[in-house]
Amino acid sequence: MKVGVDYYPEHWDVAMWEQDARQMREAGIKIVRLAEFAWSRLEPTEGQFDFDWLDRAIAVLSGQGLEVVLGTPTATPPVWLTTDYPDVLPVDNKGHTHYAGVRLHRCYNSPSLRKYGARIIEKLTQHYGSNPAVIGWQTDNELAANDCHCENCTRKFRSWLQEKYKTLPELNREWGTVVWSGEYSDWAQVKTPLGGSPFLNPSFLLDFRRFSSDTVADFNRFQAALLRENSPGKFVTHNLWGYPVSADYYDMFDSMDFASVDYYPATDLLDDSKSRMYHGALTLDLTRGVKQKNFWVMEQLSGTPGCWYPMSRTPFPGMIRAYAWQSVSRGADTIVQFRWRSARIGAEQFWHGLLDHHGEPGRRYKEFVQFSEEVNRLAPLLEGTTLDNDVAMLFSHEQLNAFQIQPQADGFDYLTNFKSLHTGLMSMGVSTDVLNWRSDFQGYKLVIAPMLYLINDEIADKLREYVSNGGKLVLTTRTGVKNMNNVCLPNRLPNLLTELAGVYVDEYDPVGKDTQKILLQNDQAYSCSQWCDVLTPVTAETIATYESEYFADRAAITRNVVCAGSVYYIGTILDADANRALLRRIASEAGIDFQLNVPEGVEVTTRSTEGRSLRFILNLSKDSKVLSIPKGDYVSAISGDRLQGGIIELQPGEVEILVQGTEEGYSKLWQSRN
Structure with a gap:
């Protein structure tokens, strides 16, 4: 268990490096991440490399006993590269080039990016692969699908579709292109989804997101292979950005040794628009589930955020330490704070680090030092520990993307609704593993599989096996709506899971923000909203009924006994109190220890x-x-x-x-x- 900082020696006078390194050591820091945005300093002009400054920086840091993680600099191609090889730059759905000057201005399918990216990575690994101060590598920075529509991506997308569907008639049939005369008669007609309309064929849009995600994963594998070739025995990781993103993290990290995350818990009020970007404990549980093992935080909140929006609130006293320990509590084995010094130059001048622009230690720095001292002291106690949970929640990037393509109701959001169930479990003191929905979940006492909008026989069979073996399963509304090509299935919902759930959806009402009432079996009334499935139990018992509008007295939540297991079907989106009441009942049935009434916060x-x-x-x-x-x-x-x-x-x-x-x-x- 170690603590570290992100540091940008290229931004500061060389005379400051020794002081910074010494102060880092005195603060209990063990690890420093370097160079993930430094391509223009490492290769100032094409083919001319300068590692002297980085050699000196690493020597200064290692001289104070600090270990180094190096980033590959492909997130920020230098100006000479984007000027001389413009295919590096992505193209948006209107045909406009994304110009250099911010960051992440690169197309993963660009031949030039692959060629010159491979060269800088090879030079770095050859130079630093045997350096004992360099303990590992971070690929790129916060990879995400960048929705590129350049000629290279168009060709690659067409090939991706040919591999999947083989023939044009098959693609036309699976996508349902007969609607609105969208049928293709030649492969050359198939392009990326140009124009940006949200009303294009939803099967087309979902496949393009899958293609874009596969492209990111391939780019990460490409880098990992180069790093391992020249730097054997040293770890390779990547720093994911918090959810939601369209790229599938489970595929993206298959080439990584462990997952890392950049974690910035919200400092603003809970109803502030910026704070809703961050998902707190759920982000950490999602990260742990990517590789189903402990992880790193490669960027942890150190001060007031501000760059991509107006500045947020300053972390309140105790927040930096408490949230760093939160990361540890949910499986982080290393915490790297972003950043050591607040930048005086560039766009992120107001994304504050441990030291403000004046460089003098203050409240936040002292709080970090307290955390650092505690981690270093308790490292023997933390060594080898991890989370061992009885509950799993199944997460799916494919469901997330499908819901974003076709929003279901006013206020209905996949990640927000997923988080509400996760929060309900946390309020009982129940810790949860958040897994790829395709993972093996057979060993858990309770599995919550929310909003399985897309479904196939494979996942349906796994759920049946789990319940037949005695598992307790929770399904929710908007389950079994479509096949994996984003086409509606022909039978009553929840379709492939109707028999398992012992109930079918007679009709549904996308009630949106029109709040409805339900009555649980204990005669306690609660609220629900967004969506109401009007249920007809077949073999299931009714757990809750609606108490409002035309569907009053109809089933809203059911429970079906199957062999030694049971299946709950939640036909609506419950409020926080209802979630807690229902989850307490389900956890008790599943034999899960829980502590009632963990206070909010x-x-x-x-x-x-x-x-x-x-x-x-x-x-x-x-x-x-x-x-x-x-x-x-x-x-x-x-x-x-x-x-x-x-x-x-x-x-x-x-x-x-x-x-x-x-x-x-x-x-x-x-x-x-x-």
Whole structure:
């Protein structure tokens, strides 16, 4: 377990490097990421390479005992490259070139990008592959599908479709191009979705997103192969940007040793438009699920964000430390803060780092140093621990993309609704693995598979097997609507899962923001919105009924017993209170331990290994919170005090880590405290 910083020595006077490196070491920093945007300094003109400055920077850092992660610089092609080889630049759906000057201005299918990208990566790996200070590599930066419509992408997309569908008649049939006279009679007619209309054929649009995602994954594999060839034995990772993005992270990371994420929890009010971009704990659980193992945070919030929008709020006292521990609590083994110094030049001058523009340590820096000291002290205790959860939620980039292509109702959003279920589990103290929906989930006590809008026999069979073996499954509205080519299926919803769910959808009402009422079996009334499936149970029992409008008294939520398992079908989008009430019932049936009424803003998670477990209790809010902990023999990893459970009070931003274990496990604690 280590802490680090992102550093840009090329932005600062050489005379400052020694001071920075020394101060980093004194702050407990072990790792520094470098060079991911430095192509123009590494290759100032075509074929002329200059590594002297980076050699010196690495020597200064390693002289203070700091390890280095190098980034490949392909996210920012230099001006000479985009000027002399314009095919590097992507083209939008109106035929306009994306010009250089920001970043990520590159087409993954550009022959020139591949040629000169390979050359700079080969030069870097040949030069630094055996450098003992360089421990690993980060590919590019925040890869995402860039919706390119250049000639190279058009040709590649056409080939991708030919590989998938073989013949034009098959493509026409699977896409349903007969609608609006869209049938193709020659492969040369098939282009990328030009014009940007959201009303183009939805099968066409989904396949283009898949193609774009496959292109990103191939670009990452291309880099990984080069890195491993010349730098064997050193890790390769990538820093994903938080959700939602159109590229499929599960494919993108198949060539990586582990996942990394850039994590900027919202500093603004919860209803602020910027804060809705960030998904907090869900982002971290999604990242852990990408490779189904612990991960790194390659960029962690250090100060006020600001560049792509007006500046956000300054992190409140305790926030930097608390959210860094949140990342650790959900599986991060290394936390790298963005950035060491706030930039004085360029577009990100107001995306603040640990040190403000004046360079003098302040409140945020001191808070980071506290976190760093704690991590370094507790590293023996954290070593080898990970999360071992009984609940899995199945996430799908394909569903996300399909819902974005054809919005279902006013306010209906795949990721937001996914997050509401995830939040409901967190409010009970239940930690969750978020998995690729195609992964093996058979070993979990409870599986939540929300909004399986696209479905095929493969996933339907896996769900049947899981339930038949005693699993508890939760399905939701908008399940079984379409096949994998984004074409509506012909039978009653939920189609391939109707028999498993023991219920069918008689009709549905996209109620949007018109709030409706439901009544759970305990006669408690709750609210719902967005969508209402009017259900007809066949073998299922009714768990909740609607209590409003023309579908009053009709089934809204059902439960079906299948062999040793059971299936819940939630036919609407429940409010937070209803989610908690229903999930408590389901968790209890599944035999999952949960703690009722975790206060809003508080998170409880557990990392464990043989001999010890660490329960993280984090107050991520600006208010004091009170929480009841089950009785037990605990030792605080923070203070060293012994506790027996019961009521604990957490101040704003306060962190508690309670250790339970065998005597051998406790010895790790005493080792960390000495």
